[in-house]
Amino acid sequence: ANSESKAQSGPFAPLAGSWSGAGTVTLDDGSTERIRCRARYAPIGPTMEMSLTCASDAYKFNLGANVRAEGGAVAGSWSEASRNISGSLQGRGAGGNYELVASTAGFNANISLKTSGNKQSVTMRADSQFRGANISLSR
Template sequence: MTLLRTMTRRIGLPALAALALFATSPPVVDAAPQAIGPFASLEGWWGGAGRLRFTDGKTEDVKCRATYFIEGEGQHLRQTIRCASGSGKIEVKSVVRHAEGKLLGEWTEEMYNITGTLDGAVTERGYRVSVQGTQGSSLSANMDIIVMDKRQMVEIQFFSETLVGLTLLLNKG
């Protein structure tokens, strides 16, 4: 059984989905006049790669691409994220809302029909987010997203028997 399939069965793939769903949320604002708020510079396509780390010491390379739509005067983010590795793929759709520096949202992983919630805060350099699975999923992870211009670094710590973490680097396309 491949690592990504094993990860899926033990929460890993949903965790990867959770990470991906908020992997690109910089507070840095481009000059785009149609959007204001913490999601202003997100609109469009992002892509990049990263590495999953498992509790048994193994790693697996992952590639992701994301499309972001800004709504609600820049306070709502709708996104679609696709990630793949040598052993499988995921597709996450999510909605994230911003109010007074706080973030709240819901996500759905389309291929495995897994859902969850997220909450967090806007920070000086990006975001700090906590992700939880719903409907019987034991998914739990913390994410730090650091944004510098059109690049992002995402670091995720999983609370899982299978996964330790994920580091992902994304660039705006």
């Protein structure tokens, strides 16, 4: 089987491909910025590489992650290139809908991913660095 058909049968298959959209990010001081975002998901069997890049005039983040699904559990690692931080990622979910926690020293972010066909919403809540983000993507 070629890699396309493999991608379509794995647990992350509903996410596969490139997505783009916009949203808002809430910064430490409580101000909000409009952001434009691009996401790319590359599932291979039970694993997936993903990237999410968002930018506004004053703010940017570039999140990358490698995750693996086993049953309903998801675990892996993430990194953020512009701040040079990385950590662990874990959570639960299936079928394009996931509840994840990204952790590193002194920082936890809750990430909720909801996918319905060609629409996706990404919601992040954090206790430092930034307060959160709400992003709507489509492909």
